[in-house]
Amino acid sequence: xxxxxxxxxxxxxxxxxxxxxxxxxxxxxxxxxxxxxxxxxxxxxxxxxxxxxxxxxxxxxxxxxxxxxxxxxxxxxxxxxxxxxxxxxxxxxxxxxxxxxxxxxxxxxxxxxxxxxxxxxxxxxxxxxxxxxxxxxxxxxxxxxxxxxxxxxxxxxxxxxxxxxxxxxxxxxxxxxxxxxxxxxxxxxxxxxxxxxxxxxxxxxxxxxxxxxxxxxxxxxxxxxxxxxxxxxxxxxxxxxxxxxxxxxxxxxxxxxxxxxxxxxxxxxxxxxxxxxxxxxxxxxxxxxxxxxxxxxx
Amino acid sequence: xxxxxxxxxxxxxxxxxxxxxxxxxxxxxxxxxxxxxxxxxxxxxxxxxxxxxxxxxxxxxxxxxxxxxxxxxxxxxxxxxxxxxxxxxxxxxxxxxxxxxxxxxxxxxxxxxxxxxxxxxxxxxxxxxxxxxxxxxxxxxxxxxxxxxxxxxxxxxxxxxxxxxxxxxxxxxxxxxxxxxxxxxxxxxxxxxxxxxxxxxxxxxxxxxxxxxxxxxxxxxxxxxxxxxxxxxxxxxxxxxxxxxxxxxxxxxxxxxxxxxx
Amino acid sequence: xxxxxxxxxxxxxxxxxxxxxxxxxxxxxxxxxxxxxxxxxxxxxxxxxxxxxxxxxxxxxxxxxxxxxxxxxxxxxxxxxxxxxxxxxxxxxxxxxxxxxxxxxxxxxxxxxxxxxxxxxxxxxxxxxxxxxxxxxxxxxxxxxxxxxxxxxxxxxxxxxxxxxxxxxxxxxxxxxxxxxxxxxxxxxxxxxxxxxxxxxxxxxxxxxxxxxxxxxxxxxxxxxxxxxxxxxxxxxxxxxxxxxxxxxxxxxxxxxxxxxxxxxxxxxxxxxxxxxxxxxxxxxxxxxxxxxxxxxxxxxxxxxxxxxxxxxxxxxxxxxxxxxxxxxxxxxxxxxxxxxxxxxxxxxxxxxxxxxxxxxxxxxxxxxx
Numbered sequence: 001x002x003x004x005x006x007x008x009x010x011x012x013x014x015x016x017x018x019x020x021x022x023x024x025x026x027x028x029x030x031x032x033x034x035x036x037x038x039x040x041x042x043x044x045x046x047x048x049x050x051x052x053x054x055x056x057x058x059x060x061x062x063x064x065x066x067x068x069x070x071x072x073x074x075x076x077x078x079x080x081x082x083x084x085x086x087x088x089x090x091x092x093x094x095x096x097x098x099x100x101x102x103x104x105x106x107x108x109x110x111x112x113x114x115x116x117x118x119x120x121x122x123x124x125x126x127x128x129x130x131x132x133x134x135x136x137x138x139x140x141x142x143x144x145x146x147x148x149x150x151x152x153x154x155x156x157x158x159x160x161x162x163x164x165x166x167x168x169x170x171x172x173x174x175x176x177x178x179x180x181x182x183x184x185x186x187x188x189x190x191x192x193x194x195x196x197x198x199x200x201x202x203x204x205x206x207x208x209x210x211x212x213x214x215x216x217x218x219x220x221x222x223x224x225x226x227x228x229x230x231x232x233x234x235x236x237x238x239x240x241x242x243x244x245x246x247x248x249x250x251x252x253x254x255x256x257x258x259x260x261x262x263x264x265x266x267x268x269x270x271x272x273x274x275x276x277x278x279x280x281x282x283x284x285x286x287x288x289x290x291x292x293x294x295x296x297x298x
Numbered sequence: 299x300x301x302x303x304x305x306x307x308x309x310x311x312x313x314x315x316x317x318x319x320x321x322x323x324x325x326x327x328x329x330x331x332x333x334x335x336x337x338x339x340x341x342x343x344x345x346x347x348x349x350x351x352x353x354x355x356x357x358x359x360x361x362x363x364x365x366x367x368x369x370x371x372x373x374x375x376x377x378x379x380x381x382x383x384x385x386x387x388x389x390x391x392x393x394x395x396x397x398x399x400x401x402x403x404x405x406x407x408x409x410x411x412x413x414x415x416x417x418x419x420x421x422x423x424x425x426x427x428x429x430x431x432x433x434x435x436x437x438x439x440x441x442x443x444x445x446x447x448x449x450x451x452x453x454x455x456x457x458x459x460x461x462x463x464x465x466x467x468x469x470x471x472x473x474x475x476x477x478x479x480x481x482x483x484x485x486x487x488x489x490x491x492x493x494x495x496x497x498x499x500x501x502x503x504x505x506x507x508x509x510x511x512x513x514x515x516x517x518x519x520x521x522x523x524x525x526x527x528x529x530x531x532x533x534x535x536x537x538x539x540x541x542x543x544x545x546x547x548x549x550x551x552x553x554x555x556x557x558x559x560x
Numbered sequence: 561x562x563x564x565x566x567x568x569x570x571x572x573x574x575x576x577x578x579x580x581x582x583x584x585x586x587x588x589x590x591x592x593x594x595x596x597x598x599x600x601x602x603x604x605x606x607x608x609x610x611x612x613x614x615x616x617x618x619x620x621x622x623x624x625x626x627x628x629x630x631x632x633x634x635x636x637x638x639x640x641x642x643x644x645x646x647x648x649x650x651x652x653x654x655x656x657x658x659x660x661x662x663x664x665x666x667x668x669x670x671x672x673x674x675x676x677x678x679x680x681x682x683x684x685x686x687x688x689x690x691x692x693x694x695x696x697x698x699x700x701x702x703x704x705x706x707x708x709x710x711x712x713x714x715x716x717x718x719x720x721x722x723x724x725x726x727x728x729x730x731x732x733x734x735x736x737x738x739x740x741x742x743x744x745x746x747x748x749x750x751x752x753x754x755x756x757x758x759x760x761x762x763x764x765x766x767x768x769x770x771x772x773x774x775x776x777x778x779x780x781x782x783x784x785x786x787x788x789x790x791x792x793x794x795x796x797x798x799x800x801x802x803x804x805x806x807x808x809x810x811x812x813x814x815x816x817x818x819x820x821x822x823x824x825x826x827x828x829x830x831x832x833x834x835x836x837x838x839x840x841x842x843x844x845x846x847x848x849x850x851x852x853x854x855x856x857x858x859x860x861x862x863x864x865x866x867x868x869x870x871x872x873x874x875x876x877x878x879x880x881x882x883x884x885x886x887x888x889x890x891x892x893x894x895x896x897x898x899x900x901x902x903x904x905x906x907x908x909x910x911x912x913x914x915x916x917x918x919x920x921x922x923x924x925x926x927x928x929x930x
Contacts, residue, residue, distance in 0.1 A: 006390025013383030216409020
């Protein structure tokens, strides 16, 4: 009889994650139902104040901003990443191109953000170039607005979209596109009707990998954003460290997590149902779906 | 099959655009690190910012040292925990195995800021002073799922029959584990460790919440440089970081090649 | 050229420095089952892809009913392909795979249904329409690929090693069915294969290719019996390939040739020969008789040799002998087991044997004038 050491091997993992992940998250949940302390912290007294405080137009507006910034940057990233990864996967120099895409990504996150400040800032290169060319006479502030946040978010997370798409497209059987062309499809119809449905898994992964960090974004709007591009992450930080309303910080954290999860579930549901309608005439018998591989990880 | 199929012009265009987009900001940083002026206008070639970076930025180097220490320690601990966990989940069957192998990846899916906030509240609750140690705990926490994922992927990749072969040739269970599974998982363990080091060096958001006075890391230091008066020293630092990244990337590729392809 | 349906004229193809096709010219008649046969890397698939429109020739033309189609993109050519990997769309059902070209043309739903059903019946899969390709066996996928390629009613069907992924039994079966489909719909089939058995058994004509060139075009019979080139002689079937010097020309059909280490043999020749010419001769192993008794009353121009059995391979319906007739010469000989086992006198390893064959069965492939 084989001795089962499984639980022993898994114990440190489970223990660590329970103590430093599960318990802290539970504390957030717990705190969100408490009253705020006078000097920061909490009073151990049940209250729904923190949730009532969520029901307010400012928070709604910020939640909407957050959603819009995350959706817009995800859309831009995926739209750029599909053709770019297609090109990479079809090229003879795939590995070189892959390295080219990854290297900037290894450069420190804050330095990448800073690079855009150097370009877009009041005294940045864009301003000085435009002025020296005589196209402008005064400095314009390109930073500290929603578009700047979207741009820099795209810049910092783009490889998250390229990696899974690349690995899915690389596994794609290109004779399918040839077959479609052979049967009379134009390049465009072959792409829409054959390539895209078959790299669905990669697209889903790319959307999830970019939407989640974009939605919970804190650093980019903090550094590059202005008052109109405040995101939920910034509110949480403010309530935690400045206003010191911990129950509110907790309830917003819960809302952020819930919205992310909701967004992800909604997207996966949409994705699945359109998948099903695509095979209108699929069998009633149990179908083993030959899902195209969901791609790599970061 | 030889094929010289030209790929579409559209995808070539989009790829070129992507590469320009990714590199242009970095190229600009490199160029301006040699600018003599404090402003973005070009005022002649100079190494003054490098001079300042290397000889009068003690705080910066202190933060860098902190980052390195945390990266190595948290990566080591998370690699051990993650590898053990991967072997346990892959090799044995037990109650809650399925639940654990799903739950262990949740930290990867939760927005960073939530992890940072929850740890901050947790440390405050148990009255643990924020310090390098709390940063180490936080980094280990977010590193574990990544190591687990990489090692599991590696274990699932290799042919299960080699384990059966080991049994067939007379190996006991622990022998099969130490002589077959661990060596087979080793590339995964190494890349798990490297990923953990990278993530730790890179992290800003979580660190921001769990760091205390005097426990600055390199990203935190860069953040304060950005927030409180930009000095072109940061350009010079960026170049050093970019160069370091490229050199490390090349080195790690070669090291990995050398270790596993001899 | 007049009367040809598909005409390849002087097609060249380079991939970088690699010369994949060297001035290939081929004429294919309407309704013909035409095979491109050759080892892998000989350029046969490249030629097929040029006909389909997936590759452009570096120079030369592809004429379809006299019209050059090189500038026409793949989706506009009346040519369809059955791919080696089948290339079925994994996200579509069998029905939708076959209907794909009709959907592109926005054909009405009812018409699509009738037509797809008709073609699924043609390939004997009338009930599998709702399945996904992943749920089919290899042979069934093959049929779907054929139905899908035929539904546009192309005037030429291209088949790229369509049977290579099937096992031997199924391959035989599908080959017969392909032949039946060809007879039924009567369009031109161009069939690429590296398997000489496949090519010989179904084709009207075969083009043998090697290193980017067409080396011989002919009926399966011509290709097998009168190879024009040592490559063809060796590539198609097994053979004894020997070289010697002409010592006597007998009439206009035969000659006597002296082979070193073997002796003087009578051969058949259809090329002008003179005494002193060096020739290469092929003798098919199944044409040679073998016996441990010396045959009596052989004809005048029969060839008879004596030797020892070096090696013997038994394979059920036949045996293969390697007969050493001198220190440096062996012949391979096939013997069909046509008689009752007991009636046949067994030949064993190391036995002394006689081998003999007709003068018409040695065929002169190459001639080198002194």
